[in-house]
Amino acid sequence: MSLNLQAVGIDKSYDNNQVLQDCSWSFTEHGIYVLTGVNGCGKSTFLRICALLERPDKGEVRYLDGVHEAPDGMTLMRRITLVLPKAGLFNMSVSRNVSYGLRIRGISGRESNDRTDSVLEFTGLSHKKDQNALTLSSGEAQRVAMARALVIEPEVLFLDEPTASIDEKNTGIIENIILQLKQRGQTTVIMTTHDRVQAERVADRVLLLEGGKIVE
Ligand SMILES: Nc1ncnc2c1ncn2[C@@H]1O[C@H](COP(=O)(O)OP(=O)(O)O)[C@@H](O)[C@H]1O
Numbered sequence: 745m746s747l748n749l750q751a752v753g754i755d756k757s758y759d760n761n762q763v764l765q766d767c768s769w770s771f772t773e774h775g776i777y778v779l780t781g782v783n784g785c786g787k788s789t790f791l792r793i794c795a796l797l798e799r800p801d802k803g804e805v806r807y808l809d810g811v812h813e814a815p816d817g818m819t820l821m822r823r824i825t826l827v828l829p830k831a832g833l834f835n836m837s838v839s840r841n842v843s844y845g846l847r848i849r850g851i852s853g854r855e856s857n858d859r860t861d862s863v864l865e866f867t868g869l870s871h872k873k874d875q876n877a878l879t880l881s882s883g884e885a886q887r888v889a890m891a892r893a894l895v896i897e898p899e900v901l902f903l904d905e906p907t908a909s910i911d912e913k914n915t916g917i918i919e920n921i922i923l924q925l926k927q928r929g930q931t932t933v934i935m936t937t938h939d940r941v942q943a944e945r946v947a948d949r950v951l952l953l954e955g956g957k958i959v960e
């Protein structure tokens with residue numbers, strides 16, 4: 745069963761600065777949604793609210809399993825993940841960074857190793873597995889952040905500017921990871937970028953956030 749997300753009539757202000765105003769969208773199909781818009785238009789705010797990390801002033805974020813509301817709380821939080829641009833990696837090896845999310849969920853031993861290895865391969869990091877994550881280049885670090893999210897096998901993956909301040913080569917690798925997720929068809933990806941060309945390259949659906957709303 746797939747997890748559907750509906751944002752309904754979201755308002756959000758910070759100190760009298762209204763960022764989102766009656767912002768709604770239904771994310772009902774697996775695939776890659778790319779949210780674009782000028783700097784400061786509210787993309788990151790919208791993602792944090794959808795990922796349940798921040799509350800809207802008004803409106804609702806609903807997760808549905810088919811037609812039924814998904815039970816909220818930890819169970820739901822485990823099915824969705826937000827990857828931020830400056831992901832705080834831990835002072836430990838790449839593979840321990842990636843398996844961390846499995847350890848705190850009580851998954852260890854063979855299963856943890858297999859899942860970690862397979863995600864490291866998927867993100868092109870197998871050769872870096874024993875390196876301390878804090879010594880990676882920013883492009884590699886961003887891939888570790890994505891690997892850390894993917895190992896949990898989220899149904900909805902939020903990526904906030906996944907290629908901001910990253911060179912062309914790593915941008916290409918990250919776009920490929922996103923395109924492979926699209927092919928696997930098991931994850932809904934909702935990502936932001938201010939790069940329209942990138943949006944067209946990876947998206948099933950490009951959305952524009954303008955005037956506090958998704959105008960499509
Ligand atoms: N925690 C916060 N406190 C105050 N203002 C904020 C906060 N988060 C975001 N903003 C403001 O909200 C607006 C939208 O920010 P953001 O969602 O980060 O835009 P985008 O990701 O599209 O660049 C900006 O003007 C930003 O300064």
Ligand SMILES: [Mg+2]
Nearest residue numbers: 787788789905
């Ligand atoms: Mg942003």
